[in-house]
Amino acid sequence: MLACCVLAACHTTQPPVTRDDLVGNYVYKSEDPEGKATDHDLDRLVLQADGKYDLVQGGPTKPRTETHGTWTVWDSGRNGPEVSLDRSGYPIREEGKVVKLLIDNDVGIWYEKVE
Numbered sequence: 001m002l003a004c005c006v007l008a009a010c011h012t013t014q015p016p017v018t019r020d021d022l023v024g025n026y027v028y029k030s031e032d033p034e035g036k037a038t039d040h041d042l043d044r045l046v047l048q049a050d051g052k053y054d055l056v057q058g059g060p061t062k063p064r065t066e067t068h069g070t071w072t073v074w075d076s077g078r079n080g081p082e083v084s085l086d087r088s089g090y091p092i093r094e095e096g097k098v099v100k101l102l103i104d105n106d107v108g109i110w111y112e113k114v115e
Contacts, residue, residue: 015100017092019073023049024113026101031108045085045101045111047071048063053085 005075025070028043034065039059053071060063069086083090090101090111099113 016104017073017094019049021094021099022073022083022092022113023047024099025113026113028102028103029110040109043111047083055085
């Protein structure tokens with residue numbers, strides 16, 4: 001019984017993600033160990049406090065594109081909160097002070113907030 005009480009007292013939950021936590025500039029990241037140039041060299045995402053975003057994509061073999069729109073935060077249920085850029089959803093992961101918007105967690109690509 002005492003062990004249950006001790007474990008319950010030690011369990012802490014991370015505070016929910018707020019819009020203010022997410023506002024800022026993000027860069028494309030990949031777990032690819034080779035560190036080679038990709039079609040994502042130009043990828044940048046800016047989430048603005050007024051709910052607008054600017055997404056730039058492209059690289060050496062992919063033309064540069066720029067998309068503007070609105071973004072929101074919503075709770076997707078068991079997968080946790082997500083950032084929605086118009087119709088695209090990105091699960092949010094916080095690792096300490098690092099904020100990641102997951103593009104594809106299976107292959108290890110995401111947007112990471114820069115300070």
